[in-house]
Every structure is written in structure tokens, then in C-alpha cells.
Amino acid sequence: MFEHPGDHPADDHLLDFREFTRLGERIAVAAEGETAEASVSSQSARSPYFLLFDDRGVLVEAVANPFREVQRGAGPQVADFLAAKGLRIIIAGEFGPRMINALQGRQMEFRTAAGSAADAAAAAAEQ
Numbered sequence: 437m438f439e440h441p442g443d444h445p446a447d448d449h450l451l452d453f454r455e456f457t458r459l460g461e462r463i464a465v466a467a468e469g470e471t472a473e474a475s476v477s478s479q480s481a482r483s484p485y486f487l488l489f490d491d492r493g494v495l496v497e498a499v500a501n502p503f504r505e506v507q508r509g510a511g512p513q514v515a516d517f518l519a520a521k522g523l524r525i526i527i528a529g530e531f532g533p534r535m536i537n538a539l540q541g542r543q544m545e546f547r548t549a550a551g552s553a554a555d556a557a558a559a560a561a562e563q
Contacts, residue, residue, distance in 0.1 A: 462488065462489070462490060462491065462496075462521075462522050462523045462524055462525070463488070463489040463490075463491070463493070463523065463524075463525045463526075463527065463557050463560050463561065464486045464487070464488055464489075464518050464521075464523040464525070464526050464527070465486070465487045465489065465526075465527045465528070465549075465553040465556050465557055466479065466480050466483030466485075466486060466501075466526070466527065466528035466529070467483060467484070467485045467486065467487045467498075467553040468483070468484055468485070469484070469485060470485055470487075470498040471487075471495075471498070471553075472487065472495045472552065472553055472554035472557075473552050473553070473554060474487065474552065474553050475550075475551070475552065475553070476527060476528060476529050476549050476550055476551060476552070476553055476556050477528055477529060478528070478529035478530050479528065479529070479530065480511070480514070480526065480528035480529075480530065480531045480532065480535050480546075481503065481510035481511040481513075481514045481532065481534075481535045482501070482503075482504050482510055483501055483504070483528060484500065484501060484504060485498055485499065485500055485501060486498075486499050486501060486518065487553045487557070488521065488523065489553075489557035489560075489561070490561075491561055492561055493554070493557045493558040493560070493561035493562075495553075495554070495557075501514065502517065503517065509534075510535075511532060511534035511535030511536075511537075511538045512534065512535075512537075512538040514535065514538075515535065515538035515539050515541075515542055515544065516538075516542075518544070519542045519544060523544070524543075524544055524545060525544070525545045525546075525547065525560050526539060526544055526545070526546045526547070527546075527547050527548070527549050527553075527556045527557070527560060528546070528548065528549075529548060529549070529550060530548065531546050531548070547560060
């Protein structure tokens with residue numbers, strides 16, 4: 437897991453996280469892998485990774501989902517985790533009712549998508 441830009445040689449294009457927090461609408465994509473080319477995960481709260489994109493659809497950070505294996509309550513915990521990172525739009529293949537309630541309670545937008553995380557983030561950034 438590479439939590440900070442520059443930790444991995446392929447991450448040279450990533451923005452510094454401080455710059456990311458100054459940008460506008462930020463997007464999280466539930467993903468099956470750590471790269472922008474990874475598939476959007478069908479599971480929102482239990483996806484393996486969250487890929488964080490800026491408001492232009494540029495990948496900023498890949499984080500392993502710390503709540504993937506919890507017994508109960510993954511949805512609200514993930515919503516808190518992503519809200520604390522300043523994310524406003526969450527994209528996944530599907531959302532369960534608890535995750536939807538948690539996101540709505542935090543005034544976070546959720547959208548469904550399929551395909552690559554990069555394409556999903558780019559589509560969200562264009563809207």
C-alpha cells in the first residue's frame with residue numbers, strides 16, 4: 437500500500453495531499469486495485485481500495501480500505517473515513533442501504549459506475 441504520493445515510482449504524477457485538500461469537489465472511487473486503471477468495485481463499503489481524485493479527475497492517493505473486514509457497520513465507518521478526508525462524491529458499483537443512509541447523513545453524493553476508476557472519476561469531474 438502506498439498512502440502518500442511519491443512512495444511508489446509510478447506515482448510521480450500524483451499531487452501532494454496538501455494541494456488536494458485545497459481543491460474543489462473531491463471524488464472517491466471504490467476500486468479493486470491501487471491504480472487509476474483498476475476496476476470500480478461492486479462493493480462500496482467493503483471495496484479493497486479507495487482511489488482519491490481531485491475535481492479534475494486526477495488521481496491523488498490510493499488508500500486501502502481499513503474497514504473492509506469489520507464484522508458490522510462498515511458503511512457508516514467508511515462514510516466517516518471518507519468525509520474526514522474531505523471527499524464529497526463517492527463512486528462504486530453498488531451501495532447498500534446503510535452506506536446510502538450514512539452518506540446522505542453527511543451530505544455526501546453517491547453515484548454508481550462500472551469500468552475503470554479513472555473513467556468513473558473523469559465522468560464525475562465533468563458533471
